Amino acid sequence: MKTLSGIVLLVILLALPFIGSAVQLQHDKVPNVSCIKSELKALTKFREVLIDHSNRLSAWVGEDCCTWTGVDCSNKTGRVLKLDLRNPILFNLAMYITYDNYTTYHERARLQGEINPSILDLKHLNYLNLSNNDFSSMKQMPSFLGSLKNLRHLDLSNSFFEGQVPYHLGNLSRLQYLNLHMNSLHGPIPDAIGSLASLTFLDLSNNFFDISLMPNWVCRLNSLSHLDLNSMTFLGSIPPCLENLTSLAVLNLSTNSFQGSIPSEMGNITQLIVLDLSYNELENEIPRTIQNLCNLQCFYLSYNNFSGEVPFFVRNTSTCLQKSLKALHLGSNYFSGFLPNHLGEFENLDHLLLRSNSFSGRIPISLGRLSSLKWLDISDNQLNGSIPSSIGQLPKLERLDISSNLLSGVVSERHFVNLTMLRELSMSWNLLKMKVGNQWVPPFQLRFIRMASCELGPQFPPWLQTQRLVEVLIISEASISDTIPDWFENVYSHINYLNISHNQIRGKLPKFQESYGLNRELILNSNEFEGPLTPFPSNVVVLDLSNNSLSGHIPLNDGSRNAILEVLLLSKNRLSGGIPTYLCEIKTMRFIDLSNNKLSGGLPSCVGDLYRLEVLDLWNNSLYGEIPNSLGSLRQLNSLRLRKNKFHGKFPISMQNLTYLHILDLGKNELTNFIPPWIGEKLRNLKFLAFDYNELYGDIPPQLCQLSDLQVLNLAHNNITGPIPRCFGKFFGMVVNHGLEEHVKYGVDINYEESFELVTKGREFVVFI
Incomplete structure (x- = not known):
C-alpha cells in the first residue's frame, strides 16, 4: 500500500x-x-x-x-x-x-x-x-x-x-x-x-x-562533487581509483552487485558527506580508514553481507565520526554481538537504522542522550531485556521501531514522557506489556501504531482515543477482551489500515465511514464479533472478517460501489443465504474465501467474470447444483476448493483451461463422472488433488502420472474400478518434504492459509499448506 x-x-x-x-x-x-x-x-x-x-x-x-x-x-x-x-x-x-x-x-x-x-x-x-x-x-x-x-x-x-x-x-x-x-x-x-x-x-x-564494470573514465573526473551511479547493475569490486575524486561530497553506488570489500582507499576521499553503498553484495570488515572521513554525515551500508561485530568506527570511542555522523544505516546485514553503550556519544545522529541483523543483549541506555535522533530502528534482531526508560528522553524522535526482538517487561508512561514529536511507534512481536493509567494522555499524535502481540488488554486501550491522526493501527494478538468502545467509530472510522485480529473483541462490528484517499485494509478476523455483516466502505481493498460469529445473509450491495475490492475473507462464520451476484461485478477480486459457513443455493455462473481471481474457497457450505462451465474462464485461478458441499453432475470440460491451478479440491460432493484424462494433460501445476467421497466411476486415467509436482492425491470412497496405474510410483513430489505450513500471503499482515483435509485410517485431519 x-x-x-x-x-x-x-x-x-x-x-x-x-x-x-x-x-x-x-x-x-x-x-x-x-x-x-x-x-x-x-x-x-x-x-x-x-x-x-x-x-x-x-x-x-x-x-x-x-x-x-x-x-x-x-x-x-x-x-x-x-x-x-x-x-x-x-x-x-x-x-x-x-x-x-x-x-x-x-x-x-x-x-x-x-x-x-x-x-x-x-x-x-x-x-x-x-x-x-x-x-x-x-x-x-x-x-x-x-x-x-x-x-x-x-x-x-x-x-x-x-x-x-x-x-x-x-x-x-x-x-x-x-x-x-x-x-x-x-x-x-x-x-x-x-x-x-x-x-x-x-x-x-x-x-x-x-555494462558490468564501472568504466575507468569515471576516476578521471577530478572535479566531481556529486556522483550517483545507483541501480546500474555493476559487478565486481568497487575500483580503488575512486580515491582520485578528492572533491567528492556525495557518492552513491547503491543497488548494484558490487562484491568483496570496501576499498581502504575510500578513506582518502576526505570531503565525503554522503556515502551510499547499500543494496550490494559487499562483505568482510569495513576498513578502519573510514574513520578518516571527518566530514561524513550520511553512511548507508544496509542490505549487504557484512558480518561480525559492529564496525570499528562504532566501537572506537575517539573517532571524529562521533561528531560528524547524522545518519548511520547498517540494516539487513549479518552483524552480531552487543550494541556498544557509547552509541550515545554520536551526538549529532538523527537516523540510526540497525534493523534485520543478529544483535543481542540489551538496548544501550546511552541512546537516550542522542538528543537529535529522529529515527531509531533496531527491529528484527535478538535484543532482550527491558526497554530503557531513557528512550523517553528523545525530544526529536519521530519514528521508533523496536519490533521483532526478544524484549520483555513493562512499558510505562516514562518511556514516552518527552516524545512530543513521535509519529510512528512499532513495538510488535516482543513480550511486552503496556501499563499506563486510564487517564493517560500521550504527549504525541501518532500516525502509525504497530503493537501486535503487545499485551494491551483486557480493556480496549483508552489512550488510543487521544490519537486523532492515525492512518495505521495494528493491535492484533493484544489480549484485548472487550467490546468496541463508543469513541472508536469517531476516531478510527476513516482509518486506512486497521488490524485488531486475534483478540477476544465481542459485540457488533464497528461502522466504517466513507473516506477519500488511499485504499483501505480492514483486518478484524479471529475475534467474537456477532450479528449481521454490514456494508463496508467503497475504497476497501482487503476485508478480513473470518473466524467470528457473524450471521445472516451477505448483504446485497452494488458491486460497482466496491469496485476495488481484491480480498474478501469471510470464512468460519455463520453466514447463510446465497452467494450474492453483485460480487461478480467486482472485477478486481483476487481472493474469495467464504468457507465454513451455512451458505446455500447454486454457485452463480457470473463468477467466471472475475478474470483476476486467484483463490476461490467455498469449502464446507450447503451449496448445490452443477459446477458452472464459466469457471473455465478463471485462467489466473491458483486454488479452487468446493469441498463439503452438494455439487452434482460432471466436471466442466472448460476447467482444463485452469492451467495455473495448484489446488483442486472437489471432495465430499455428489459428482458423478469418470476422472477426465485432461486433468493430467492440462493441469500440470497441480500439487493437491482431491475427489474423495463422490460417485466417480471407471478407471484411474494413467495421464494423472503427468502431474509431476503432485504431493497429495485423494480418490477414496468412490466407485472407481480397475488397477492402480504402475506409473504412480513416479510421483516424486510425494517423497520430498515440502513442509506443512506454506502460506499464500497478501499485503502487509494478511496470511491466507491454504488447508487440505486428509483422511487416514478413518480419522480426518486438516493440514495447512
Whole structure:
C-alpha cells in the first residue's frame, strides 16, 4: 500500500539535486530588455512540437520571450540563458491529497512530444532543464544537444528517453551538471563523458546500461562533487581509483552487485558527506580508514553481507565520526554481538537504522542522550531485556521501531514522557506489556501504531482515543477482551489500515465511514464479533472478517460501489443465504474465501467474470447444483476448493483451461463422472488433488502420472474400478518434504492459509499448506 509519506520521501530524494539550481532562476525580470527576434522564433518553433495538456506554456505569447514561463535572459543583452521546463508538480505535491491525485496531476503536467532542433539557435543557452516530462516519442536522446557549446547545466532526468547516450555530449566542454537519472537508456556509456573535465555533478542512475564494470573514465573526473551511479547493475569490486575524486561530497553506488570489500582507499576521499553503498553484495570488515572521513554525515551500508561485530568506527570511542555522523544505516546485514553503550556519544545522529541483523543483549541506555535522533530502528534482531526508560528522553524522535526482538517487561508512561514529536511507534512481536493509567494522555499524535502481540488488554486501550491522526493501527494478538468502545467509530472510522485480529473483541462490528484517499485494509478476523455483516466502505481493498460469529445473509450491495475490492475473507462464520451476484461485478477480486459457513443455493455462473481471481474457497457450505462451465474462464485461478458441499453432475470440460491451478479440491460432493484424462494433460501445476467421497466411476486415467509436482492425491470412497496405474510410483513430489505450513500471503499482515483435509485410517485431519 502506497502512503503519502512514502511518496513525499521519494519526491524529496528526486528533488534534492534541483533545489540549488531552482534558486538561481528566481531573479527579477528586467522589463527594459527584450529577447532577440531570432531566439523568439526558435522558442516558438520549440513550442509548436510540444503537447501541453495542462497549458503550462499558455503564457508563451507576445513579442518578449524573456517574460515567458521558464525562460530567463541576460539583463544586458536579452539573450536567452536559461530554459527551465521541468514538471512543476514535483515541487507541489503537498497540495494533492492522495497518491492517485498526485499521479493524475503529475502525468497531466508532463510536456510531451519532441525537442525541436530550433533550440540550437539559442546560442548563449547555458542552462537546460526538461526533467520529468515525456519525450518517449523521440526514442533516442537527440544528438544535436551536443552542439549547445555554452551549456553548463543539462537535466533530462525522468523524461522517458530510450536508446544510447549520444557521444556528442562529450562536446559540451563547459558542462558542469549532467543528470540523466531514471530513463530507459541502454548500451554502453560513451567514453566521451569522461572528457567532461568541468563536471561537478553526474547522475546516470536508474537506467539499463549494458555494462558490468564501472568504466575507468569515471576516476578521471577530478572535479566531481556529486556522483550517483545507483541501480546500474555493476559487478565486481568497487575500483580503488575512486580515491582520485578528492572533491567528492556525495557518492552513491547503491543497488548494484558490487562484491568483496570496501576499498581502504575510500578513506582518502576526505570531503565525503554522503556515502551510499547499500543494496550490494559487499562483505568482510569495513576498513578502519573510514574513520578518516571527518566530514561524513550520511553512511548507508544496509542490505549487504557484512558480518561480525559492529564496525570499528562504532566501537572506537575517539573517532571524529562521533561528531560528524547524522545518519548511520547498517540494516539487513549479518552483524552480531552487543550494541556498544557509547552509541550515545554520536551526538549529532538523527537516523540510526540497525534493523534485520543478529544483535543481542540489551538496548544501550546511552541512546537516550542522542538528543537529535529522529529515527531509531533496531527491529528484527535478538535484543532482550527491558526497554530503557531513557528512550523517553528523545525530544526529536519521530519514528521508533523496536519490533521483532526478544524484549520483555513493562512499558510505562516514562518511556514516552518527552516524545512530543513521535509519529510512528512499532513495538510488535516482543513480550511486552503496556501499563499506563486510564487517564493517560500521550504527549504525541501518532500516525502509525504497530503493537501486535503487545499485551494491551483486557480493556480496549483508552489512550488510543487521544490519537486523532492515525492512518495505521495494528493491535492484533493484544489480549484485548472487550467490546468496541463508543469513541472508536469517531476516531478510527476513516482509518486506512486497521488490524485488531486475534483478540477476544465481542459485540457488533464497528461502522466504517466513507473516506477519500488511499485504499483501505480492514483486518478484524479471529475475534467474537456477532450479528449481521454490514456494508463496508467503497475504497476497501482487503476485508478480513473470518473466524467470528457473524450471521445472516451477505448483504446485497452494488458491486460497482466496491469496485476495488481484491480480498474478501469471510470464512468460519455463520453466514447463510446465497452467494450474492453483485460480487461478480467486482472485477478486481483476487481472493474469495467464504468457507465454513451455512451458505446455500447454486454457485452463480457470473463468477467466471472475475478474470483476476486467484483463490476461490467455498469449502464446507450447503451449496448445490452443477459446477458452472464459466469457471473455465478463471485462467489466473491458483486454488479452487468446493469441498463439503452438494455439487452434482460432471466436471466442466472448460476447467482444463485452469492451467495455473495448484489446488483442486472437489471432495465430499455428489459428482458423478469418470476422472477426465485432461486433468493430467492440462493441469500440470497441480500439487493437491482431491475427489474423495463422490460417485466417480471407471478407471484411474494413467495421464494423472503427468502431474509431476503432485504431493497429495485423494480418490477414496468412490466407485472407481480397475488397477492402480504402475506409473504412480513416479510421483516424486510425494517423497520430498515440502513442509506443512506454506502460506499464500497478501499485503502487509494478511496470511491466507491454504488447508487440505486428509483422511487416514478413518480419522480426518486438516493440514495447512
